[in-house]
Amino acid sequence: MGAPPPFTDREADFLRTLLEEGVEFLVVGAAAAALQGAPAVTQDIDLWFANLSDPRLLRALRRAGAAYVAPTLQNPPLLVGGGAELFDVVVHMHGLGSFRQEARRALRLRVGDLELPVLPLARIIASKKAAGRAKDLAMLPALEDALRALEARRRARTGRSARGRKPRR
């Protein structure tokens, strides 16, 4: 028996709706690190949106039967209903450029039948270093080891050395 999918049908539908509506977002945080091979554990999936008042996002939320709850002193920004509770809203990534700058470097990873835009591991590490919270710093050794493994595999695929040169044959 195979492993159960990470999303319920409603959660997958929510992501599909975001993609179909053309909402600009990136998967970031520990879930993004895990997608790239880091042994990170998380309870939720952080989504960084380019613009929380984008009509396409509001339309996608309506289509999915979900809603956006603006932040107050008591709560951070939230998505509720429609299978959106798995997803946390990120409004700012410490130590990184603007959403558009970071989105240009995004990876597109196939997750089931969805192709999700994902912040590269090196940028996740940069953000966690800049945030400097204890829980972020605690993850860094595992993330950095994963980046080493990822880059070694990439070099093996492209035939490049650690210095970026193709070895002579």
Add this chain to the structure above:
Amino acid sequence: MRLDRDRIRDLARERGYSLAGLLRSADVSRTAYYSLVRRPSVVPGTVRALARTLGVPAREIFRDDGGSAIERGALRVTEARAICRNAAGASFDGVWHALCLLDLPPIERLQRSLTRGRATPLHR
């Protein structure tokens, strides 16, 4: 027994290789690869002759003793050691686990992360 081109292609894609990249990394020439995948059988003639004489399919006289899993593990150990040798501060455990995860498709990596995150209050 033939080489399964679809299986090779799927495994390569899961690991982020194009076919050309896979062949380059494996140091296998395109000529050798296409010659193998076009063969009606990659089993040596002597093995086929033995099987034919015994009246069984060739696969019945092979023994699967889990060698492929052990071989994969051994290759991964070598790979992890090489990465650690070339990176100050790298931990073998961390690199090893990342390499294990990189051999899975992204959806399974995420599934593991969420399952363990939900089960472990320490990481909440």
